Amino acid sequence: MGKSDINVTQTQQIVMGFISPIIDEIVDRVSERVLAASKKEPKFYTRKEAAEILHVTLPTLARITKDGLLISKRVGSRILYEADAIDEAVKKQVVFKYRRA
Structure with missing residues (x-):
């Protein structure tokens, strides 16, 4: 050097x-x-966006909401889902399987 x-x-x-x-x-x-x-x-997702993120159909998303696994908020005629709740469901790897009524 x-x-x-x-x-x-x-x-x-x-x-x-x-x-x-x-x-x-x-x-x-x-x-x-x-x-x-x-x-x-806070960030919110529409029904369609939430269904895409969770890889479920809209009827399955409606059932998940009805069962209380995800909480939705109604703003006028729109139904919105909080990003935090969806992120937590994805992190926990909650499985939302289709079931026959």
Whole structure:
């Protein structure tokens, strides 16, 4: 290793020593803003979107709602499902099988 190689390495270490705290601060601030934005407005899915996410048909989704496994909200003539409830069902891998009436 020559003298210039050592100078380059030392310069890189010095620069990274200054930049690393700045990068960490930026990451923290962006993370806080993203979390705050996602917590402010609850997301809702329509019946069709919820059925697609859960990989079920609309009648099966209606049965799931009737049985109380998912809670729906009525807004005017629309039926909406909270994203958190659907996400929890997907995370828990709840199986919504078709059954004959």
